[in-house]
Amino acid sequence: MKSRLFVASADIERETGFGRDQLRKWRQRFQFPPLEFTAEGKPGYSVNTVNRLRLVRRLLDGGFRPGYVVGKTLEELEKLHVAVSLSVPRVCDDESTSELIEQLKKADSAGFLKLLVKKRAKKTLLQFSRSVVAPLLKGLGDAWARGDVEIHHEHFCSFCIERYFHAQILRLKPKRGAPKILMALPPGEHHFLGLLMIEAVLAEQGAMTVSLGSDIPLNELKLAATSHNVDAVALSFSAAYPARDILPTLKHLRRLLPRRIPIWAGGATLAGIKNRPTGVSLFPELDGVVAALNDMVDQMSVR
Amino acid sequence: MKSRLFVASADIERETGFGRDQLRKWRQRFQFPPLEFTAEGKPGYSVNTVNRLRLVRRLLDGGFRPGYVVGKTLEELEKLHVAVSLSVPRVCDDESTSELIEQLKKADSAGFLKLLVKKRAKKTLLQFSRSVVAPLLKGLGDAWARGDVEIHHEHFCSFCIERYFHAQILRLKPKRGAPKILMALPPGEHHFLGLLMIEAVLAEQGAMTVSLGSDIPLNELKLAATSHNVDAVALSFSAAYPARDILPTLKHLRRLLPRRIPIWAGGATLAGIKNRPTGVSLFPELDGVVAALNDMVDQMSVR
DNA sequence: CGCGCTAATTTGTCACGGACAATTTTTGTA
DNA sequence: TACAAAAATTGTCCGTGACAAATTAGCGCG
Numbered sequence: 001m002k003s004r005l006f007v008a009s010a011d012i013e014r015e016t017g018f019g020r021d022q023l024r025k026w027r028q029r030f031q032f033p034p035l036e037f038t039a040e041g042k043p044g045y046s047v048n049t050v051n052r053l054r055l056v057r058r059l060l061d062g063g064f065r066p067g068y069v070v071g072k073t074l075e076e077l078e079k080l081h082v083a084v085s086l087s088v089p090r091v092c093d094d095e096s097t098s099e100l101i102e103q104l105k106k107a108d109s110a111g112f113l114k115l116l117v118k119k120r121a122k123k124t125l126l127q128f129s130r131s132v133v134a135p136l137l138k139g140l141g142d143a144w145a146r147g148d149v150e151i152h153h154e155h156f157c158s159f160c161i162e163r164y165f166h167a168q169i170l171r172l173k174p175k176r177g178a179p180k181i182l183m184a185l186p187p188g189e190h191h192f193l194g195l196l197m198i199e200a201v202l203a204e205q206g207a208m209t210v211s212l213g214s215d216i217p218l219n220e221l222k223l224a225a226t227s228h229n230v231d232a233v234a235l236s237f238s239a240a241y242p243a244r245d246i247l248p249t250l251k252h253l254r255r256l257l258p259r260r261i262p263i264w265a266g267g268a269t270l271a272g273i274k275n276r277p278t279g280v281s282l283f284p285e286l287d288g289v290v291a292a293l294n295d296m297v298d299q300m301s302v303r
Numbered sequence: 304m305k306s307r308l309f310v311a312s313a314d315i316e317r318e319t320g321f322g323r324d325q326l327r328k329w330r331q332r333f334q335f336p337p338l339e340f341t342a343e344g345k346p347g348y349s350v351n352t353v354n355r356l357r358l359v360r361r362l363l364d365g366g367f368r369p370g371y372v373v374g375k376t377l378e379e380l381e382k383l384h385v386a387v388s389l390s391v392p393r394v395c396d397d398e399s400t401s402e403l404i405e406q407l408k409k410a411d412s413a414g415f416l417k418l419l420v421k422k423r424a425k426k427t428l429l430q431f432s433r434s435v436v437a438p439l440l441k442g443l444g445d446a447w448a449r450g451d452v453e454i455h456h457e458h459f460c461s462f463c464i465e466r467y468f469h470a471q472i473l474r475l476k477p478k479r480g481a482p483k484i485l486m487a488l489p490p491g492e493h494h495f496l497g498l499l500m501i502e503a504v505l506a507e508q509g510a511m512t513v514s515l516g517s518d519i520p521l522n523e524l525k526l527a528a529t530s531h532n533v534d535a536v537a538l539s540f541s542a543a544y545p546a547r548d549i550l551p552t553l554k555h556l557r558r559l560l561p562r563r564i565p566i567w568a569g570g571a572t573l574a575g576i577k578n579r580p581t582g583v584s585l586f587p588e589l590d591g592v593v594a595a596l597n598d599m600v601d602q603m604s605v606r
Numbered sequence: 607c608g609c610g611c612t613a614a615t616t617t618g619t620c621a622c623g624g625a626c627a628a629t630t631t632t633t634g635t636a
Numbered sequence: 637t638a639c640a641a642a643a644a645t646t647g648t649c650c651g652t653g654a655c656a657a658a659t660t661a662g663c664g665c666g
Contacts (some may be wrong), residue, residue: 007520009649011520020649021619024651043649065659107530152515152523152524155519155523156513163473164473190517211462213465215493217317217318217319218487224458229410248314252310270622281397323621325647327623328623330621333648368645
């Protein structure tokens, strides 16, 4: 029996992060991925193909070149992958993290949330994000790479944390006269958690935050920024966001926004970017955002 | 002088919502949008073109066909648009709704949230959803069609309500022995609010809900359903979801899930669907979900 | 052996047009 | 008028060629 068909052609980008054009070129150059069809004749990709593509993604991220890995069989890819993943030892020996992951694997949703709240303890949201959430996400990513957890575990985990942050942000009251920050995800980005963490630490410092969520065209972002009369616009780029799109997006937004409104961009991937446009600040770490906010408050009080 | 701002080819989808393939076909068939190049020779779209495309988007949403509107000049499009927007009746009859919309237009984010909470008053989440949220969203849609509000107003509104619901759900405690429901958006669907409303009324009835958010492949949904050992899977289809994809998606999921797990689908668009697959329940109204939950509770207590 | 510089190769993005299926409109007929 | 068949409209996907950007390899020189 053939492997079950599962991903429609249109969904392949969401599933693997590779664009259709890219995959088409690979098919022409490396004879992979093949064209496949469901029993009803619709084009699509088999589970096997999708898995191979996911492994290719991992290996490309690990530094391999497409010509070397695309076209290899699942076995070859896996061999390569274990070789690589073994060479990167599990540094996430954080006991706290593995405890949370265990709870997730047991599918104990209530228990996970309770444990999460307990880990929060007396921490600020900033401390909580750095010492609990970030390691947990990293540990989950590694666990997924090892095959220890499934994708839905990651989704569920993110969702729980997002909800918790939503609730926490809602109960924070902005200080009088504090800056007003517009929060949004860049177009095409759907990973909320990063943005929520930024919003949480900003709100915790007393800033007034206004969030638009995802799927905002950049020109709408500009309209919102002026109509809300905000003091800054904050974006968040996840690791899944195509690195080559980051600078163009930022430059584009920079052109649209009036110069007096600074752009703050968060996300660990920004660490690798050297030359930022003027008027755009990059914050690979959460602390940077807090510092930027405090700078802004100082500026405002000086006047 | 030529218009100066250019949108890169790759960004056009985010800006207008039209895909590259689609625009290419339009260029081939209607000689619009033209291929343009920046001073440096990069391909892109001029502001004028982007504006025309945005108007086309509005008119298509209003029921026109591409062959009729694509290729018209900006002036012709605007004339058409005012003609149409005048015909959209100002059915903001509900005073409560227009009050909220006014608050949104003033970009008074804190005031909007406060007003929202006030409207909640002593209502249950179900009553709140039906009497406040749903009319508000409908009113906003109409206002957008008339050009009274911008897209970012809608986004901001949805986001505020979503956050409120998140917080409310988090404070609800499930009853002992109540059914466990897995909540998720179908692949490609990104409108959370509908799903959140369903989750809210379920949680309000004492059900235990487990939400995975969006972008879950259907097979992962199945894995999650079995590993969490849920009693039902609930999905939500927004009006933006392509109607022709609804039944295939539901059938696909039905094949994946064990028969004992019912599928509940919510969303106003489901009202138009006549023949549902067995084992799938369609709920165009929120009440239906509550009824289904109560039925399930009865079933369980009988045993 | 390291360091820069240039050439060659690899890789990704875009445009184009053909094929095709889904949908809507028009036409023909009872 | 009603309803079925035919025609058109429309969007999505595919393969291919062109091209620019990124990467690697080659090479001379200190």
